[in-house]
Each structure stands twice: as structure tokens, then as C-alpha cells.
Amino acid sequence: MKTGDPSEKDVAIEDPNAPEVVLGATAGGGGAGAAAQEDIPNPIAGTFDGVDPTPGSPKPDEILVAKNVVRRFGGLTAVDVDEVRIQRGAITALIGPNGAGKTTFFNLLTGFDDPDEGDVSLNGNSINGVASHKLAARGMVRTFQLTKSLAKMSVMDNMLLGAGDQRGEKLSFSLLRGSWRKQESEVRARAEELLERFSMTHMADEYAATLSGGQRKLLEMARALMAKPSLILLDEPMAGVNPALVQSLLGHVEALRDEGVSVLFVEHDMDVIMGISDWIVVLAEGSVIAEGTPDQVSSNPRVIDAYLGTEDGGASSDGRQGRDSE
Amino acid sequence: MGIDWGIIIQQFFSQGVGINAMVFAMAAIGLNIHFGYTGLLNFGHVGFMAAGAYGVGMTVFWLDQSLWLGVLVGLLLPTIMALILGIPTLRLRADYLGITTIAASEALRIFVRWRGNQERTGSSGGINDFADEFFEFNIFTRPGTETYDFAPGGLTIFQFRANDLWVLLIGWTLVAFFLLLTWQLMRSPWGRALKSIREDEDAARALGKNAYAYKLQALVLGGVIGGVAGMLQVISRQAVQPDTFNPVITFLIWTILIIGGVGKVASPVAGSMIYWALISGLITFMRELIGTDLSDELETFLNLSVLNVDQLRFVIFGGALMLLMWFRPQGVFGNREEMALEDR
Amino acid sequence: MWQVTRRAKSTPPPQRVAPPKLLVGIWLIIIALVGLASPALAQDDAGQSVITTLRYEGEDGEDVFVSGAVITVEGVGEGVSDESGMIAVPVPEAGEYAVTIDVATLPDGISLRSADRTMVTALVEDGQDRRILFALQSEAGAAASAAEGSGIGRRLAQLTAEGLKQGLYLAMASIGLSLIYGTTGLVNFAHAEMVTWGGLATYFFNFYGLAGVAGFLAPLPGPFGDGVNLVFAVVLGMIAGGALGFLLDRVLFRTLRRQGVSLIAQMVITIGLSIVMRYLFLYFFGGGPRSFRDFSAQQALQLGPVQLVPKDIIAMSISIGVLLMIGVLLTRTQMGKAMRAVSDNRDLAESSGIDVQRVISTVWIFGAAAAALGGAFFALDQAKWDFGFRILLLIFSAVTLGGLGTAYGALLGALVIGLVINLSTLVIDAELKNMVALLVMVLVLMFRPQGLLGRAERIG
Incomplete structure (x- = not known):
């Protein structure tokens, strides 16, 4: 669980708006994490105490804000979100029944799809129309529901690709080994560190295609961390992962928060969400119908109507069984 | 009349390292950068060869400039062509580039053979005898020496004309240079980013790679290498003929690349040598066969005669392209497991 | 993006859609329509010739036949057109023949519509006459078509x-x-x-x-x-x-x-x-x-x-x-x-x-x-x-x-x-x-x- 200090500093550099209190907690959390993960106090405990549990409510320190985001496919409106504000440094879960538009919304947030209307801003700066590949440099990295490990490349190459702003990735410098050799070895050292943290060091030279589904999820998460993000968006990180690995993945997600990285993730599995999330946003039929802490959401009648109370409540645990068996 | 095995053996070896083998190895290096490393479906590679060939030919013929300036133009035109084709299509799904490139290569051929271009491109007659400057430097030119033979024990294995030998020397040297270039590029972080786009463009973008820019760079680079191959081809023949740049040539390059194994540095050279040695040996064998007493039977049962024996070469490589892509996409030497990874 | 793979899936056996009877029916109708579009032509089995009729459009739009014009079938011989403008040159065997019209033998003022098409290739099959066409025009016709040509x-x-x-x-x-x-x-x-x-x-x-x-x-x-x-x-x-x-x-x-x-x-x-x-x-x-x-x-x-x-x-x-x-x-x-x-x-x-x-x-x-x-x-x-x-x-x-x-x-x-x-x-x-x-x-x-x-x- 050890995280190098450089990465934390870099988070701070990437993200000058980050409040002192979070950074302080991060340093402490990181140290404690090295000893025993379970004992870390939630660094943002109490942050949501004064937050109104209604859709679009303002947060004390917002990293990502989406307003009036609409996406239509033909005559069908897939997403129509009035307002969503994501708290920095917290784990926010985006849940909703199948077909609620979660992944579409994710694509809109990350520039993989363009909204017909609306406005998304990251750290207060609008990212409308910003090409998806530029968002990584701004501190936002995503993963995919169907893992996109680069199958015919080694695990190590996958990791190395995650690092941003590499000089050797420019055609003009690529042949001048001397110009990027030093940076390459730094990136490699960082990749080795992350692989060790995710217990994948022994697989570094394997083709990514040889990994199991859960290992690929881990790889994708580790790879995303190579970019030193301040916000990481995970699209169903637990789908298709066997139960043993789920706990490990959850541990990694919590550790991210403890280091000050904001996490937004989509998930089906209610047990997972309740245990790990600091805040939950509920999407149904393309709109946000509720927000709140896990306790608030699970007792919200609208949510129970739309999601928990209907057949989907049962389906979620069934769904988990199905996925685990893969 | 019997079969002359000597000529078959000579054709097998001489063509295996001959000008065609060299030109197509080089063209396939360009295609390997496109398809093998970046995943670009370039179905109009012959258009890049034509752009290089006409660049050098037209500079001499139309503009009346030196061949060496022509070589620079021959590098410039494929670059422009890559940009024109790539800018609109590289943002789209892969097959759109395929459709556009095959159409563009054919349109280019129609344009250069247009009679209105008589004074620029020589129209359908093409441009002839424009490369004397290149052969002035031929170190193999000796009075009284027509061909260079390598015939251990009386069996001629290699036989090349002096001018061809000169082209071969320069050509294979350039092939070696491009191989080295590819090798260096593909083990750099740039090459790594390129391969990530081949594997999954969305993942590359999520990791901050500007996939569009990388694809455009790869298209230009591979296109220019194709252009150099085109230049060498027409210089060796001292003739730029529009119908040399038939779209089917593109797919011969594909076949060669797949024979060698897509996405490996040396595969273009291996594939080209194997193809040209085998096909030349085979066609020569069939020509010899037609020359024997069997000729009547061949014509009756197989419709085979000296008139159409050369057409078989296309049938054979087209069939090879189908079967290799189906059963051995990893190439003749590749290992199957590596290819199976892709399907997971 | 290039490894988009569609695997055959093991889904339950799909229920069959109804046989496309209407489809077959309509296709038969199309075939019948095509069949009715024109009557069959009679065949002539004895020997084979290259045949052409030389004519042009007169001032009133009527056909005017050209007599006395000469065509040459390469390697076979010549033929001269009769009053009805017809020339038939028998050829000994099937094959491709180059047929040339001697423009000098055409009456004054009569020319080919496309001046460079003096040669036509006739592919003659065994036992079948081959009809070819030399398109002719009168001076008046040429002028008219030139005028038409310029009429946008x-x-x-x-x-x-x-x-x-x-x-x-x-x-x-x-x-x-x-x-x-x-x-x-x-x-x-x-x-x-x-x-x-x-x-x-x-x-x-x-x-x-x-x-x-x-x-x-x-x-x-x-x-x-x-x-x-x-x-x-x-x-x-x-x-x-x-x-x-x-x-x-x-x-x-x-x-x-x-x-x-x-x-x-x-x-x-x-x-x-x-x-x-x-x-x-x-x-x-x-x-x-x-x-x-x-x-x-x-x-x-x-x-x-x-x-x-x-x-x-x-x-x-x-x-x-x-x-x-x-x-x-x-x-x-x-x-x-x-x-x-x-x-x-x-x-x-x-x-x-x-x-x-x-x-x-x-x-x-x-x-x-x-x-x-x-x-x-x-x-x-x-x-x-x-x-x-x-x-x-x-x-x-x-x-x-x-x-x-x-x-x-x-x-x-x-x-x-x-x-x-x-x-x-x-x-x-x-x-x-x-x-x-x-x-x-x-x-x-x-x-x-x-x-x-x-x-x-x-x-x-």
C-alpha cells in the first residue's frame, strides 16, 4: 500500500485548487495505509454533513460539475441531467437500473461523446468540446465497462502508456534515445511501483490478453493511475470480477480516496456501493432522481420505487452471482 | 522438348532478391507501419507508390529539372497525398479509410493517364528514359559486361544486368535503412503509443494519446516509404507507366506482408523474397511445361497457354491472400498462440 | 479498433421466420417481366458473316441508305454496299476481326459521326452472323448535331x-x-x-x-x-x-x-x-x-x-x-x-x-x-x-x-x-x-x- 511521495506532490501540482485539509489528510492516510489499510479513518468524514440530499445540491468543494446535459439518439433522449456536482476527494457512486443512461452519461463527461446541450466543467473550467485525449492531461482519467486492456502488448507496456506528457512519444524525439531515456526510466520505476502495489509485478512481461477479467480491471485501474489523475472515473470496476478480487479492488478504490484522488464510479452491486461510497447519485431514465449518503439514498422512497424496490433490487444480487461465475 | 530446370532455378533465386523483391519489400515496410503497427486499413498503397514515381518522373519530364530534385518531389507528393486522404477519414471508423484509399489510388491512375495530361505525365504512354542521371553513377558499368552471373559449378543461380545490379545495391541498402528505422521507432515510446492505437483507439485516447495525430503521422511515414519504393521501381525500368499502378498491386503488397507476418519488423523482406522466388519459379515452370508435349492437354483441360499463363500469378496470390488471412494470419513463421490473443 | 470481432453466439435456436413466399412470388414476376420484354430473335445457322448496314438520317428524319461504300474485313476481304446499304462479308471461321470503312468511298458530304471510329472490332462466333454499326451523318445532320451539341x-x-x-x-x-x-x-x-x-x-x-x-x-x-x-x-x-x-x-x-x-x-x-x-x-x-x-x-x-x-x-x-x-x-x-x-x-x-x-x-x-x-x-x-x-x-x-x-x-x-x-x-x-x-x-x-x-x- 505504499505510495511514493512524488505522486502525492504531483496530485497537488495538477490540482492547485485542492484544499489544504484534503492534502493534509492524504499525507496522514498514506502513512497509515502502509501499516494497515482497514484502520485508516475516512479522510473526508463529515464533509457531507451539511449537504442537502437533493439532486444537484452544491458540495463544499466541487471537482466536476455537469449542468443541463442532454443527449438524444434519434427520437430517444438517453440522458437529460439538470445538475450534478461531484465533491473533490470523495468516492461518489453513480447508480441506476439498466438502461438508465449511466454509461452514456460517463461518455459525455469524458469527451467520448458530445452532448446535444449542456455544460461540463472540471475544476471550474469548462471542458465542453475538449477532445477526450486532452482530459488526461487535465487530471481526469477513465476506465471502461468492457476492459480495454491492450491485448497484444505486455502488462508493462500497458502501464508505461498510462503516463502522460512523455517526450519519447513525440515523433520528432522518438529516434533520439538520449532525449527520453531518463524520463522513460522514471516512468518505468513508477510503473513497477504501481504494479507492486496492485500485486501484479510477476505478470509485467505477460501479454495483457493472458490476464483474467479481474486482473484486467486491476491493470486498467493501475494504468489510469500512471497519469496521476486528480479524478478517476471507473465504469463498473467490479463487473466480471471474482469475489476474492472484489475485496482487493475495493481496497484499492478506498486507498485512492485516502490519497486525495476523487473517484466517480458506476456500479450495479448495491452491497459494494453501500459499503464504499461517500455519496451516491441515482440515475433513472436519464435523469438524476436522488442524491445522498448511502443511508439517505437507501431510505429514499423515490429510489426504492425506481430501483431498489422493483425487480432490480433482486436482480442486482442475481447479477452479481452471474458476474462472479465468469 | 523437355523442361529446362536450370532456368527455373535461376529465376527462383534471381527474382527472390531481384528488383521486384526489393521494391515490394520496401513498399511492404510502409504498409507494415500502416496496418501492422497502427491498424490503418490502407487499401491504396499503390497510390503512394504512384505519387513517388510520378513525382520523380514529372519533375524530369515536365519541369525539365534534375532527377535529384525529382527525388525530393517524389518524397513530397506521397506526404501531401497522405494528408489529403488522412485528414477527412482518420477520425472515422477503420473501413472508411480503406474505401477512400482504394478509390483514391484508382482515381490517381485515371488522372495521370488522362490525355489532357500528355505533356505533364505522358498520359497512357507514360514517361520514358528519364533516369540516366541515376545510372551515370553505376559502379558496375564496364565495357563489354552485359550481365553479372553467379554460377557455381556451371549452374546459374543469379544473373543481373549491370544497371539492375546498381538499382539493387541502392535499393537493398535503403530497405535495410527503413528496417532499422522501423525497428528504432517501434521500440520508442512513440511506437508504443502507435501500437496502443492499433489495439484499442478508445483506450489510447482515455490515456491521453492523440490517436488522430498518431495515425496521421503513421500514414505519412508509411506513405513516403511507399513513395520511395515507387521511385525505385520506375527508375529501374526507366519508365513511369500509369497501368503499373493498378489497384491489384496494393493487394500483392498485402499478401507479401501477411506471408511475412503482420507487425514484425523484418516480415516485409521475408514475405517479398518468399513470394517472388516462389511465384517466379512456379510461372517459369509452367511456361516450360507449356513448351513440352503436354501443351495440347494443358490447353484443352486447363485452358492454359502462353497467352494466359501470367494471369495465373494473380489467381495464385489472390488465393494466397485469402487462405493466409483465414488460416495463418500470423504469417508463415509466426506462432499461432500470439495471434489467438487477439480474439480474446 | 481493428479487432472488432463478432463471435458466433450460442443463443437458443431462433424461431424461424415465415418462408418468404411473397418474395419468391415477386421475383418470379420480375423474371417473367424481363422475359416478356422482347420476343426471341430467329437464328441463322449456316456459316457466318460480318454484316453492316450503312445509312444516315435524311433531312426529314428518314433513313437514307448508302450504296457503293467499301468496308474491309482484315485478313478476309472487302465488301461493297448495295442499294439498301447492306454489306455482308462472309468470314471463314469464328474469331475477332478488325473491320475498317473506307471513308473515301462514302458519298460527298457524308461522314462518320465520330471521325476516328473508322475501325470496329467484330467478334464472330461460329455459325452466327455478326452485325456491326458505322454511324454516319450528312452535312446537314452534322451541322444540326453540332448546333444541338452547342445547345446547352x-x-x-x-x-x-x-x-x-x-x-x-x-x-x-x-x-x-x-x-x-x-x-x-x-x-x-x-x-x-x-x-x-x-x-x-x-x-x-x-x-x-x-x-x-x-x-x-x-x-x-x-x-x-x-x-x-x-x-x-x-x-x-x-x-x-x-x-x-x-x-x-x-x-x-x-x-x-x-x-x-x-x-x-x-x-x-x-x-x-x-x-x-x-x-x-x-x-x-x-x-x-x-x-x-x-x-x-x-x-x-x-x-x-x-x-x-x-x-x-x-x-x-x-x-x-x-x-x-x-x-x-x-x-x-x-x-x-x-x-x-x-x-x-x-x-x-x-x-x-x-x-x-x-x-x-x-x-x-x-x-x-x-x-x-x-x-x-x-x-x-x-x-x-x-x-x-x-x-x-x-x-x-x-x-x-x-x-x-x-x-x-x-x-x-x-x-x-x-x-x-x-x-x-x-x-x-x-x-x-x-x-x-x-x-x-x-x-x-x-x-x-x-x-x-x-x-x-x-x-x-
């Missing part, structure tokens, strides 16, 4: 008609490509060879008939059949096209789909197939251009400002009929609806009980038959081993313009491409008109990559 309205009308003709044939050649793409995701580069196949098969039946098939299959120097009238040959050619489509899908592409071969690999395989087919055509058919035995030298009809030969008028009418019926098939029959459902969303269609393999098989059969019919119509002008490949650029432009995967898009795109490239000859050299199609395609890809009728989401 008249030229516009003529080019529009030519464009419509090419567009209609192109639509039939393209629609299968688009449907196959829509249902399987495969861009079939061998589609152009299906077009060629239609033209060549029609040619084969026209000259050798069904008995010719047996003669061809038995590799012995045996007698070929006598050939059938072009009208029936077209029907047979279309059936041959459908049969080829069926076989290709059954033998090759179904296996590839089942094995989960990636679409990119499948596409490269179609390229190999295209090369094999094209060069087998060349190998067996030879490189020269051929014309059908019937209707090869027709006088153009004057329809208002437009001149068209009767065979093209008939073929255009049939094309319109066939395309309308394809439209009806797609909207009204259960199979047509299933096709569109599969195009729309394959997985959804499969899970809602549509037999996807059957739909794909049907699409291949009908797409290939339509391509073959288009090929036969293109070949009314001339059949050559690679004529389909020569229009591949136009086919791709048409389907891209209309929207890859949409049937109506291919239709619309083909008509637009036909019109655009023909009308473009008002401003550019006719030799370059096919390049305009590429330009259209690049513009479409830049500004509306999904095509006119496609949906944006398909592009990904």
Missing part, C-alpha cells in the same frame, strides 16, 4: 438521361453491398466481381445457352450449345448471380462468421476473393471487350431532346421496376422487415427470435442477383473481364454517399452519383468523370460521414 439545354437533357441510366444500373449494383454491410458489418470488396459475373454469365448464356454450361464443365473439346435470346440470358445470368451469392455465403462467409474471424480479416479475404475471381475471368474469358449477340448495333431513338438506344430504355424500365420491388420487399414482407431489423441491431434481432443466418443468406442471394442484373445491363454496352472492378469506385461512392448499410441510401446515392458524374462532363473531360465520384465521397466523409440516410451513431 439539349446537352443537359442528354446527360441527365445518361446519368439516370448509369445511376439506375449502379443502384442495382450497389444495393447488395449496402445490405450485406448492414446485416453482417462486412464491406465486400468482391462485390464488383459479382457485377462482372452477372455480365459475363449473361454473355455466356447468350452465346452458348444452358447446354453451354455442360459443354464448359466437361473439359473436352465438345460442342457448346446454341445460345438463348439475350432476354432469357439476362434472366439466367441473374439466377447465376443469386446462386453465386448463395454459395459464397454458405461455403465461405458463414464459416468465417462461425469461426469468429474478425471483420477486418474477412474484408481482406474478400479482397483476395475479388482478385481470384477477376483474374479467373481474364484467364477464361480473355482480355478483349465483348458485346452481346443480340441488339448490339441499335439505332438510337429520339425522345424529345434525348437520344437513347431501345435496349437501354427497356433496361432502365426494368431497373426501376426491380428497385421499386426491392423497396416493397423491404417494407412489406416479413423477410424484408427482418433484414432491416438485423441491420438495425443484430443482437436485438437475434434475441427477438429472428433467424439471423437465414436473413443473411437471403441478403446475399438477392444482393448478388441484383448486382448480376446490374452487371448484365452495364454489359449491354460492353462486357469485359474487369468492368465491374472499373465501377467499384462508383459503387463505393454511391453507398458512402447514401449511408453504408442502408438500402435506400444506396439507391439514392447511386442515382446522385450517376447524375453528378455525367453532368460533370459539361465542365470537365469525360475521361475524368469517375474522379468526380471520389471527390463526392471525400466531401461526404468530411461533412456527413454517416451519408445522406445514415444515422450518426453508426460511425462510432
Whole structure:
């Protein structure tokens, strides 16, 4: 669980708006994490105490804000979100029944799809129309529901690709080994560190295609961390992962928060969400119908109507069984 | 009349390292950068060869400039062509580039053979005898020496004309240079980013790679290498003929690349040598066969005669392209497991 | 993006869609229509000659026959035209003959409509007379046509008609490509060879008939059949096209789909197939251009400002009929609806009980038959081993313009491409008109990559 200090500093550099209190907690959390993960106090405990549990409510320190985001496919409106504000440094879960538009919304947030209307801003700066590949440099990295490990490349190459702003990735410098050799070895050292943290060091030279589904999820998460993000968006990180690995993945997600990285993730599995999330946003039929802490959401009648109370409540645990068996 | 095995053996070896083998190895290096490393479906590679060939030919013929300036133009035109084709299509799904490139290569051929271009491109007659400057430097030119033979024990294995030998020397040297270039590029972080786009463009973008820019760079680079191959081809023949740049040539390059194994540095050279040695040996064998007493039977049962024996070469490589892509996409030497990874 | 793989899925056995009775019925009607379009021509079995009739249009539009003009059949001899303008030069055996007209022997003021066409190649088959045409004009006619030529309205009308003709044939050649793409995701580069196949098969039946098939299959120097009238040959050619489509899908592409071969690999395989087919055509058919035995030298009809030969008028009418019926098939029959459902969303269609393999098989059969019919119509002008490949650029432009995967898009795109490239000859050299199609395609890809009728989401 050890995280190098450089990465934390870099988070701070990437993200000058980050409040002192979070950074302080991060340093402490990181140290404690090295000893025993379970004992870390939630660094943002109490942050949501004064937050109104209604859709679009303002947060004390917002990293990502989406307003009036609409996406239509033909005559069908897939997403129509009035307002969503994501708290920095917290784990926010985006849940909703199948077909609620979660992944579409994710694509809109990350520039993989363009909204017909609306406005998304990251750290207060609008990212409308910003090409998806530029968002990584701004501190936002995503993963995919169907893992996109680069199958015919080694695990190590996958990791190395995650690092941003590499000089050797420019055609003009690529042949001048001397110009990027030093940076390459730094990136490699960082990749080795992350692989060790995710217990994948022994697989570094394997083709990514040889990994199991859960290992690929881990790889994708580790790879995303190579970019030193301040916000990481995970699209169903637990789908298709066997139960043993789920706990490990959850541990990694919590550790991210403890280091000050904001996490937004989509998930089906209610047990997972309740245990790990600091805040939950509920999407149904393309709109946000509720927000709140896990306790608030699970007792919200609208949510129970739309999601928990209907057949989907049962389906979620069934769904988990199905996925685990893969 | 019997079969002359000597000529078959000579054709097998001489063509295996001959000008065609060299030109197509080089063209396939360009295609390997496109398809093998970046995943670009370039179905109009012959258009890049034509752009290089006409660049050098037209500079001499139309503009009346030196061949060496022509070589620079021959590098410039494929670059422009890559940009024109790539800018609109590289943002789209892969097959759109395929459709556009095959159409563009054919349109280019129609344009250069247009009679209105008589004074620029020589129209359908093409441009002839424009490369004397290149052969002035031929170190193999000796009075009284027509061909260079390598015939251990009386069996001629290699036989090349002096001018061809000169082209071969320069050509294979350039092939070696491009191989080295590819090798260096593909083990750099740039090459790594390129391969990530081949594997999954969305993942590359999520990791901050500007996939569009990388694809455009790869298209230009591979296109220019194709252009150099085109230049060498027409210089060796001292003739730029529009119908040399038939779209089917593109797919011969594909076949060669797949024979060698897509996405490996040396595969273009291996594939080209194997193809040209085998096909030349085979066609020569069939020509010899037609020359024997069997000729009547061949014509009756197989419709085979000296008139159409050369057409078989296309049938054979087209069939090879189908079967290799189906059963051995990893190439003749590749290992199957590596290819199976892709399907997971 | 290039490893998009569609694996064969182990879904529960899909329920069968109702047999496409209406489909078969309508197809039979089409065949009957084609069959009724013209009566059979009588055959003459004794010897063979090259025949031509020399005539021009008089001042009142009547035919004036030229007597005393000389034509030379290379290696055979000369012939002189009689009062009815007729010349018949008997030739000893089947073969290709170069026939030259001696312009000096034409009466004063009479010239060839295109001055450089003094030589015509006549392909003579055993026992069959070969009719060729030298188009002549009087001075007055030349002046009139020059005046017409400069009349932009008249030229516009003529080019529009030519464009419509090419567009209609192109639509039939393209629609299968688009449907196959829509249902399987495969861009079939061998589609152009299906077009060629239609033209060549029609040619084969026209000259050798069904008995010719047996003669061809038995590799012995045996007698070929006598050939059938072009009208029936077209029907047979279309059936041959459908049969080829069926076989290709059954033998090759179904296996590839089942094995989960990636679409990119499948596409490269179609390229190999295209090369094999094209060069087998060349190998067996030879490189020269051929014309059908019937209707090869027709006088153009004057329809208002437009001149068209009767065979093209008939073929255009049939094309319109066939395309309308394809439209009806797609909207009204259960199979047509299933096709569109599969195009729309394959997985959804499969899970809602549509037999996807059957739909794909049907699409291949009908797409290939339509391509073959288009090929036969293109070949009314001339059949050559690679004529389909020569229009591949136009086919791709048409389907891209209309929207890859949409049937109506291919239709619309083909008509637009036909019109655009023909009308473009008002401003550019006719030799370059096919390049305009590429330009259209690049513009479409830049500004509306999904095509006119496609949906944006398909592009990904």
C-alpha cells in the first residue's frame, strides 16, 4: 500500500485548487495505509454533513460539475441531467437500473461523446468540446465497462502508456534515445511501483490478453493511475470480477480516496456501493432522481420505487452471482 | 522438348532478391507501419507508390529539372497525398479509410493517364528514359559486361544486368535503412503509443494519446516509404507507366506482408523474397511445361497457354491472400498462440 | 479498433421466420417481366458473316441508305454496299476481326459521326452472323448535331438521361453491398466481381445457352450449345448471380462468421476473393471487350431532346421496376422487415427470435442477383473481364454517399452519383468523370460521414 511521495506532490501540482485539509489528510492516510489499510479513518468524514440530499445540491468543494446535459439518439433522449456536482476527494457512486443512461452519461463527461446541450466543467473550467485525449492531461482519467486492456502488448507496456506528457512519444524525439531515456526510466520505476502495489509485478512481461477479467480491471485501474489523475472515473470496476478480487479492488478504490484522488464510479452491486461510497447519485431514465449518503439514498422512497424496490433490487444480487461465475 | 530446370532455378533465386523483391519489400515496410503497427486499413498503397514515381518522373519530364530534385518531389507528393486522404477519414471508423484509399489510388491512375495530361505525365504512354542521371553513377558499368552471373559449378543461380545490379545495391541498402528505422521507432515510446492505437483507439485516447495525430503521422511515414519504393521501381525500368499502378498491386503488397507476418519488423523482406522466388519459379515452370508435349492437354483441360499463363500469378496470390488471412494470419513463421490473443 | 470481432453466439435456436413466399412470388414476376420484354430473335445457322448496314438520317428524319461504300474485313476481304446499304462479308471461321470503312468511298458530304471510329472490332462466333454499326451523318445532320451539341439545354437533357441510366444500373449494383454491410458489418470488396459475373454469365448464356454450361464443365473439346435470346440470358445470368451469392455465403462467409474471424480479416479475404475471381475471368474469358449477340448495333431513338438506344430504355424500365420491388420487399414482407431489423441491431434481432443466418443468406442471394442484373445491363454496352472492378469506385461512392448499410441510401446515392458524374462532363473531360465520384465521397466523409440516410451513431 505504499505510495511514493512524488505522486502525492504531483496530485497537488495538477490540482492547485485542492484544499489544504484534503492534502493534509492524504499525507496522514498514506502513512497509515502502509501499516494497515482497514484502520485508516475516512479522510473526508463529515464533509457531507451539511449537504442537502437533493439532486444537484452544491458540495463544499466541487471537482466536476455537469449542468443541463442532454443527449438524444434519434427520437430517444438517453440522458437529460439538470445538475450534478461531484465533491473533490470523495468516492461518489453513480447508480441506476439498466438502461438508465449511466454509461452514456460517463461518455459525455469524458469527451467520448458530445452532448446535444449542456455544460461540463472540471475544476471550474469548462471542458465542453475538449477532445477526450486532452482530459488526461487535465487530471481526469477513465476506465471502461468492457476492459480495454491492450491485448497484444505486455502488462508493462500497458502501464508505461498510462503516463502522460512523455517526450519519447513525440515523433520528432522518438529516434533520439538520449532525449527520453531518463524520463522513460522514471516512468518505468513508477510503473513497477504501481504494479507492486496492485500485486501484479510477476505478470509485467505477460501479454495483457493472458490476464483474467479481474486482473484486467486491476491493470486498467493501475494504468489510469500512471497519469496521476486528480479524478478517476471507473465504469463498473467490479463487473466480471471474482469475489476474492472484489475485496482487493475495493481496497484499492478506498486507498485512492485516502490519497486525495476523487473517484466517480458506476456500479450495479448495491452491497459494494453501500459499503464504499461517500455519496451516491441515482440515475433513472436519464435523469438524476436522488442524491445522498448511502443511508439517505437507501431510505429514499423515490429510489426504492425506481430501483431498489422493483425487480432490480433482486436482480442486482442475481447479477452479481452471474458476474462472479465468469 | 523437355523442361529446362536450370532456368527455373535461376529465376527462383534471381527474382527472390531481384528488383521486384526489393521494391515490394520496401513498399511492404510502409504498409507494415500502416496496418501492422497502427491498424490503418490502407487499401491504396499503390497510390503512394504512384505519387513517388510520378513525382520523380514529372519533375524530369515536365519541369525539365534534375532527377535529384525529382527525388525530393517524389518524397513530397506521397506526404501531401497522405494528408489529403488522412485528414477527412482518420477520425472515422477503420473501413472508411480503406474505401477512400482504394478509390483514391484508382482515381490517381485515371488522372495521370488522362490525355489532357500528355505533356505533364505522358498520359497512357507514360514517361520514358528519364533516369540516366541515376545510372551515370553505376559502379558496375564496364565495357563489354552485359550481365553479372553467379554460377557455381556451371549452374546459374543469379544473373543481373549491370544497371539492375546498381538499382539493387541502392535499393537493398535503403530497405535495410527503413528496417532499422522501423525497428528504432517501434521500440520508442512513440511506437508504443502507435501500437496502443492499433489495439484499442478508445483506450489510447482515455490515456491521453492523440490517436488522430498518431495515425496521421503513421500514414505519412508509411506513405513516403511507399513513395520511395515507387521511385525505385520506375527508375529501374526507366519508365513511369500509369497501368503499373493498378489497384491489384496494393493487394500483392498485402499478401507479401501477411506471408511475412503482420507487425514484425523484418516480415516485409521475408514475405517479398518468399513470394517472388516462389511465384517466379512456379510461372517459369509452367511456361516450360507449356513448351513440352503436354501443351495440347494443358490447353484443352486447363485452358492454359502462353497467352494466359501470367494471369495465373494473380489467381495464385489472390488465393494466397485469402487462405493466409483465414488460416495463418500470423504469417508463415509466426506462432499461432500470439495471434489467438487477439480474439480474446 | 481493428479487432472488432463478432463471435458466433450460442443463443437458443431462433424461431424461424415465415418462408418468404411473397418474395419468391415477386421475383418470379420480375423474371417473367424481363422475359416478356422482347420476343426471341430467329437464328441463322449456316456459316457466318460480318454484316453492316450503312445509312444516315435524311433531312426529314428518314433513313437514307448508302450504296457503293467499301468496308474491309482484315485478313478476309472487302465488301461493297448495295442499294439498301447492306454489306455482308462472309468470314471463314469464328474469331475477332478488325473491320475498317473506307471513308473515301462514302458519298460527298457524308461522314462518320465520330471521325476516328473508322475501325470496329467484330467478334464472330461460329455459325452466327455478326452485325456491326458505322454511324454516319450528312452535312446537314452534322451541322444540326453540332448546333444541338452547342445547345446547352439539349446537352443537359442528354446527360441527365445518361446519368439516370448509369445511376439506375449502379443502384442495382450497389444495393447488395449496402445490405450485406448492414446485416453482417462486412464491406465486400468482391462485390464488383459479382457485377462482372452477372455480365459475363449473361454473355455466356447468350452465346452458348444452358447446354453451354455442360459443354464448359466437361473439359473436352465438345460442342457448346446454341445460345438463348439475350432476354432469357439476362434472366439466367441473374439466377447465376443469386446462386453465386448463395454459395459464397454458405461455403465461405458463414464459416468465417462461425469461426469468429474478425471483420477486418474477412474484408481482406474478400479482397483476395475479388482478385481470384477477376483474374479467373481474364484467364477464361480473355482480355478483349465483348458485346452481346443480340441488339448490339441499335439505332438510337429520339425522345424529345434525348437520344437513347431501345435496349437501354427497356433496361432502365426494368431497373426501376426491380428497385421499386426491392423497396416493397423491404417494407412489406416479413423477410424484408427482418433484414432491416438485423441491420438495425443484430443482437436485438437475434434475441427477438429472428433467424439471423437465414436473413443473411437471403441478403446475399438477392444482393448478388441484383448486382448480376446490374452487371448484365452495364454489359449491354460492353462486357469485359474487369468492368465491374472499373465501377467499384462508383459503387463505393454511391453507398458512402447514401449511408453504408442502408438500402435506400444506396439507391439514392447511386442515382446522385450517376447524375453528378455525367453532368460533370459539361465542365470537365469525360475521361475524368469517375474522379468526380471520389471527390463526392471525400466531401461526404468530411461533412456527413454517416451519408445522406445514415444515422450518426453508426460511425462510432
